[in-house]
Amino acid sequence: MLRDLLAEHPKAMFVVTGHGVGGALAALFPALLLFNEEEDLIKWWSAVYTFGQPRIGDEQLRMFMQPHAEKYFRVVYRNDIMPLLPYDDGVFLYKHIGVCLHYNSFFIEKVHVGFFIV
Template identity: 30%
Template sequence: MKSAPSLHSIILVFRGSAPENQVKQELHYTIHHQAKKYSLGGHVNGYFYHGFQALWKAGLQQNFLKLQSRYPNFDVLITGHSLGGAMSALAGPKIAKIIAPKKNNRRISIYTFGEPRVGDHQFNSVLEALVPEIYRIIHKHDIVAQIPPPGMTPFTKSQYFHHQTEIWYNNDMTENAPFMICSKKNECDETFLKTHANINDHLTYFNIKIQLNNLQQCVPSSKSTIIRRN
């Protein structure tokens, strides 16, 4: 988590899954475990829930409160790729609740990349009400954006749906590439054949390749960093 005085923003960034076996853990947990109740409403994927709660209690909440106190007028930007997108969605409502009493004209926004489905319709309603400025950016046939499958999982009967608003790039995402803006009731990326879904589109966003192995070098930290003006 960082503050960017030159941007007048507090920026919260979540990393994606690392290494590859973590993706398998996510899928296995989703298949065999019930969704968990989210404190502000609805139910969410248990794997994502436990991961976020661990971060929140380990220092994420306290560090945000410190930055919030130091920069009470700063906007808040939350972002992440893959698993980090799911963490962003879970963090959004809690952060919004913290800043609500002194929001003034501050903006809180969420931008995710290759985000999986996180929760049910009730959770999505809470998320969208507290953070209206939320965007799911999807690259072409990104397979992670298609899991868990929409609706109920066969063994746990848990329900997973995407929240709004989807920004779909059905191309290579190079500079000035066109995109479609889709509501949650008309998800663009669900129009392609599921046989086309692939991991390569998940690992390339805006022509930048994301290496899962490199994420192992990211060390979790409970400390925040201040970006100062030159």
């Protein structure tokens, strides 16, 4: 369906977004396109914006997506536990990708670039 829409609108770009578990799926979609070498779709991919997204993969996935990390934007509220799951401890080692737009309890934004843990 996406391929058909982009064929009809050759100047269009697409953004992937989601909240919570939907954010995790949104973050994985471009990774799957890249893994399957869907170059005809990747060239139209603009960005990923997620809200309260849990961690989605391990260090291997993060390194695979590193060339595209500047297209990932995660909005995180300080008191939301979802972005802390699954844990990044000695057992699970789940990671985030991209830029974190972190809001504290007073809704003051702090931008974290790179491999910010939250």
